[in-house]
Amino acid sequence: MSAAEQLQERYTYADYAKWPEGEHWELIDGVAYAMAAPSRQHQDVVLELGSQILQHLRGKPCRPYVAPFDVRLPRQQEADDKVDTTVQPDIAVICDRSKLDDKGCRGAPDWIIEVVSPSSAIMDMEKKRKLYERHGVKAYWIVHPTDRWLMVYTLGEDGKYGQFQLFGLDEPATVGLFPELSIDWAFLNDDQG
Template identity: 60%
Template structure:
């Protein structure tokens, strides 16, 4: 089951900014997808554990982690913000180019994106957002499967993700594009419950 569409219209970031805050949307190629209700507790626990480890590893370094809701605008070129037709809110992003950051979030591809899969969003994250992040130039994309205890890792090489690496949530795993971040899965799992 896919995420509900707002309607059959196409929108831009200018439209997105006028929508009420009580219902969140992601805008992908002008199509507005209603975000699911608040994620399950285990989703939040996984996200906070991963984000906490990333935050600690990046302390004092130029790269910055952010957790949802945090707008990531992905322009196709140099169009004005109001004309951007893609705005997403990944669970966790790390941005190393501070020029991409502004008061509204990030404009341009983050270096690392993590989505913790939920039953209601898994297909969206695995298919639509994977293709989007590849096209936008996200250097590394992790899909964390909290139920199956695996992480699927896509790394951008020559402009494409290619075949993913799949790892069990055991021991540790370094972020390929940010090797200073090493996620200790045993610590994550020990603190989720």
């Protein structure tokens, strides 16, 4: 998502739902951002993380979803057609199943993971971090597989993320929301080319 690809008009989910299926967009506060096609490495990381999370959550109330999966983030209780923020996180974990419908998720997921690519780094680290904090996403992970680091934001009791924690991807990462889940990054060593 490049700022140069940002459109100038204001849009809502009603507009978004009419756009061609082959194009991938996100809306943040009514502004449309084109999403770049992910790299092979990006998809490998998303698939592996999603698989590890799915295996752990099997039979539990929480469920992971991978992009493309629409997450509508209403400001109040406005109808879907009026919602001006719809994102497609790489991975979204939703524990409140009442937020799920045939369109995706309406409301904040409990945990969002974005895998950084060159075109999305600033968007993921700034705009989306502020957006997810504002909407109450309990845990936000930003994974940089090339530079092998993980940035973790956890929502505090004050409704703010506070200081992030930075981890290397050389050891398993424990998930705060699910302390018995540990993400194993060894798969990154399997495919170095």
